[in-house]
Structure formats: C-alpha cells, structure tokens
Amino acid sequence: MRLNRVIVILLLSTLILTALNWYARKKLPDSYAVQLSYNELYLDQEVLHIKSAQSSEQNLVMELAGDTAGLSSNLSPSHFTDNSTLSFTPNDHEQLFWIKQKGRIDSIHFSVNFSGVSAYKAAGNSLGSNFELNSSSLVFSEARLSSHHDWAFDFAYIKPQKREMLVYLADSVGIDADDQGLEILRKIYAHLMPVVQPNLGVPADSVSGKTPLELLGLLKARKVKVWCGNISTLLGAMTDAAGLSTRLISTEGYGSFSYPVHAFNEVYLPEYGSWAYTDPTNGIAFIGTADKPLNTIGLNRILRSGISTEHLNAVTFKDSIRSLSLDSFPAIFKSYFAAPQRFRFYYPRYLQEQSDLSVGSRIRKFLRPSYNFAFYSDDVHYGTGSFWLRAITGYLLIGAVFIGLFLLGVKLGSIGKTKRSDQ
Missing domain, CATH: 1.10.287 (Helix Hairpins)
Structure with a gap:
C-alpha cells in the first residue's frame, strides 16, 4: 500500500x-x-580595447586586449612595455594619441589627462585614479567579450555546398580575395536583389528545405516566392561563405505598438570592427553616417530620438546599387523602425537545429x-x-x-x- x-x-x-x-x-x-x-551584443573581443588600467604618482599602465598584432600608432617605443601593455607619464598630459589595428579603416583616438596629485589628494581622492582617459573609440571592458564568430550561423545543410558556393561567389558574383567586407556586401546585393525582388511573396513550405544554391536556381527561373526569413537565410549563406560573420535578427512590437515580425540581418565588417544592419527584403545593403555603417540598435535609437536623419545615407538596390538619404524613405519605414521594439538575435545552434527535425534532434x-x-x-x-x-x-x-x-x-x-x- x-x-x-x-x-x-x-x-x-x-x-x-x-x-x-x-x-x-x-x-x-x-x-x-x-x-x-x-556591449554583450556589439563589443567584439577581437577589437582593440583596454582590459585593465592601474595608475600611481609616476605613471599609468594600460593592458590592451583584442587583436594587437600589427598595430600602427603615433606612440613612441617608450610607451610600449610589450605588445599589449602601454605606459604613460604626466609628461604625456593631454597629448592626442592614435592607434590603428591591421586591416581596420578607422583609427582609435585617445588622450590621457593627469590630475594634479596634490590637488587630487586634497580633494579626498586616492592616487589610484589620478588620471582621465578621454576617448570615444577606445573601449574599456574588464569582461570577457564574445567573438563575432560566435554569432555566425552556418546551417548543417549548407556545409556540403560551401565549396560550390565559393565557386559561385567568385564566378557569378565577382568576389575577389582582396575585397573588404563592405565591398563584398555591395557585390552580393547587386547580384542577389534582381533575383529576389521579382519573387517577393508568401513561400511554399517546400522552400524551407532548399539549399541556398537550389533556391537561387528556382528564384532565377521564377518558380518560387520568398519572404524575409528565406531572403535573410540566403543572404547569410552567401556572406558567410564569403567570410563575413552574419546573424539573423527579428523584431516584435512592444507595448501599444503592434507590428508584424520582420526578419533581417547584421553583417560583421572586419574593416570597421563592427556590425552593420542590412535588410535584404527592403533592398537595404546598409545605412550609415559619413564614418561607418550603423548597427540595428544604433539605427533604432536615432529614429526614436526624433533628431534629423539627413546625415544618414542608405545604400539600396532598386534598379542599381545607389545611395539615398534616409529622409527620402517612406514614412512607414521610419515609423516601423522607430517604434518601441524588442529585437531577437538568434543563436547559431538554434538555427542549425531548426533544419534538423529528426526525433534524435528533438530529444x-x-x-x-x-x-x-x-x-x-x-x-x-x-x-x-x-x-x-x-x-x-x-x-x-x-x-x-x-x-x-x-x-x-x-x-x-x-x-x-x-x-x-x-x-
């Protein structure tokens, strides 16, 4: 009992x-x-940043992290204790320094401002913080950051065709081994958009099981319809094969806003050390300032702030690749992206598992x-x-x-x- x-x-x-x-x-x-x-979404461990900083009356010692191989700068050899450690003295007060990583377009600028030690102590402060580091581009992070490679998706059914995709990118898209990220993205858009845009619509269930090259063939023959999820996956397969980490993102309205879920991508551009918002469904290769392309959250914040967007240009594809002022975009685009949104960033393992519907995968x-x-x-x-x-x-x-x-x-x-x- x-x-x-x-x-x-x-x-x-x-x-x-x-x-x-x-x-x-x-x-x-x-x-x-x-x-x-x-920071967890957008700071990359390969981008140069400060891991720690310690100061005394005599100097400030900064430990650098990220890719420190092949750095160029206006620092003197006396500033380098080793490849990843910098030392500054009060004699460096307010000098403007720059460091450039190998392969990067932009330089990192900063200055070190040492406070008067006696005045600093008189104000009740310790000597452990007797300096200010001034920079808008040199990140300070003691945390262990992730790599952009951690986000890059590569579906299991894509892998057998990766070599064929590389041949296709070289022969049909014209991608060269020396092309940088933004040029690769432009070339893929110029090739992909004429194939995709005539076939926008509700896809059949069979589309989800097609490999990227199979889907490209069907699109060229105008035998299938595709929408944002299919197009974002196709773009991701092409950019990933070309060596650019790509992640899938979707939106969902928050609060009183009710908008349909939309899927798009972010592509990591090594020459900028940052992610770029890209929306193949709307033919937007990227949106950027004069300095660099914007990521998704950066664009969302600018549009929500209500400030002028006349300084933002979008590289789009209609009949050809061209640059348009964001102010020329339809109001519906701005209102959609300026809404209170929650953005989903999909993990690669989940995307791989979605293509595997076996019982073992479910278990x-x-x-x-x-x-x-x-x-x-x-x-x-x-x-x-x-x-x-x-x-x-x-x-x-x-x-x-x-x-x-x-x-x-x-x-x-x-x-x-x-x-x-x-x-």
Whole structure:
C-alpha cells in the first residue's frame, strides 16, 4: 500500500510538472531567451580595447586586449612595455594619441589627462585614479567579450555546398580575395536583389528545405516566392561563405505598438570592427553616417530620438546599387523602425537545429534546454525566471520518468513474488 501511495504521488507530481513545462514552452516565449546588454551584443573581443588600467604618482599602465598584432600608432617605443601593455607619464598630459589595428579603416583616438596629485589628494581622492582617459573609440571592458564568430550561423545543410558556393561567389558574383567586407556586401546585393525582388511573396513550405544554391536556381527561373526569413537565410549563406560573420535578427512590437515580425540581418565588417544592419527584403545593403555603417540598435535609437536623419545615407538596390538619404524613405519605414521594439538575435545552434527535425534532434533539444535567442530592448527588462522554469521542470520530468520506471520494476517484482508465494 505504501508503494501504491508513492506511485500516486509520483503520477500527480509528473502531471503538475508536465503542465508547468508545457506552460513555459508554449505560453512563455521568454523561456527560450536571455536578455543581453548592448556591449554583450556589439563589443567584439577581437577589437582593440583596454582590459585593465592601474595608475600611481609616476605613471599609468594600460593592458590592451583584442587583436594587437600589427598595430600602427603615433606612440613612441617608450610607451610600449610589450605588445599589449602601454605606459604613460604626466609628461604625456593631454597629448592626442592614435592607434590603428591591421586591416581596420578607422583609427582609435585617445588622450590621457593627469590630475594634479596634490590637488587630487586634497580633494579626498586616492592616487589610484589620478588620471582621465578621454576617448570615444577606445573601449574599456574588464569582461570577457564574445567573438563575432560566435554569432555566425552556418546551417548543417549548407556545409556540403560551401565549396560550390565559393565557386559561385567568385564566378557569378565577382568576389575577389582582396575585397573588404563592405565591398563584398555591395557585390552580393547587386547580384542577389534582381533575383529576389521579382519573387517577393508568401513561400511554399517546400522552400524551407532548399539549399541556398537550389533556391537561387528556382528564384532565377521564377518558380518560387520568398519572404524575409528565406531572403535573410540566403543572404547569410552567401556572406558567410564569403567570410563575413552574419546573424539573423527579428523584431516584435512592444507595448501599444503592434507590428508584424520582420526578419533581417547584421553583417560583421572586419574593416570597421563592427556590425552593420542590412535588410535584404527592403533592398537595404546598409545605412550609415559619413564614418561607418550603423548597427540595428544604433539605427533604432536615432529614429526614436526624433533628431534629423539627413546625415544618414542608405545604400539600396532598386534598379542599381545607389545611395539615398534616409529622409527620402517612406514614412512607414521610419515609423516601423522607430517604434518601441524588442529585437531577437538568434543563436547559431538554434538555427542549425531548426533544419534538423529528426526525433534524435528533438530529444537532444529537450535534454539540453539552452537559449534559442538573445534579445535586446531599451524599454523593458526581463529576468530569466521563465527559462529556469522550463529547464528545471524539464529535468525533473526526466527524473520522474526514471523514478517511475524504477517503481514499476519494484511493483512488478512484488506482484511476481506474491504470485509465487500464493502458489
């Protein structure tokens, strides 16, 4: 009788856990998400930045991180303790320094301002912070940053065609080994948009299973329709094969705003050391200032601020690649992108698993409750309670199944023993 009560309790617990797990999976979309900060999404570990800084009365020592190979600068050899450590003295007061990473277009500018030590101490401050580092381009981060390679998606079914895609990019798109990121993006847009734009529409289910080269062939023959998700995947396959990390992003309205979900991309441009917003569905290769292309959050913040956008230009494709002022864009585009939005940044592993619908893949996803996507919002903060509800109830369900099998064995054993004793 005691065993029966345990089994009943286990069954009730399993039902409750199943209901909670179902609720977390189906009704709490944030159970698959983690909220990241702007820096976690956009600062790259390969971009030059300060990892630590220590000062004394005599000098300031800065430890650099990122790619420090092949740096050029106006610093003197005395400033370099080694390749990744810089030392400054009060004699360097307010001098303007610059450092340029190999392969980068822009230079990093900064100056060091040493405060008067006696005045600083008289104000009640310690000597541990007797300097100011002035820079808008030299990032200070003690955290371990991720790499843009961590975000680059590469679907499992794309890999067998990667060599063919490289040949296609060289022969049909005209991409050269010496092309930088922005030039690669321009060439791919010039080739892809005439193929895509006549075929915009609701796709058939069969489109999702096509490889990029198969889809390109069908688009050229005008045999299929595609929309934002298909086009963003196709662009990602081409840019990824060309050596540019690309990630998939989607939007969802927040608060009183209700807009349809839209998918687009960000492409990492090594020569700028940053991500660039790119929207192949709307034919937008990138939107930028005179200095560099904008990322998604940067564009969203500018449009939401209400300040003039006459200084922003969009490189688009209609009948040819051309640069247009953002002010010439339809009001619907601005209102859409200026809305309070929550942006989803999809993790590569999730995108790979989406193309694998086997039973084994589904079991692995259940046994490994990982994040499917990260999201960013300037308007609201979400915790990780939904994710942990999904993860913990999932693991408890697995445990309940094993306990149930064990109790079933015990129960069957006791029944067999009772039958033998009756005989």
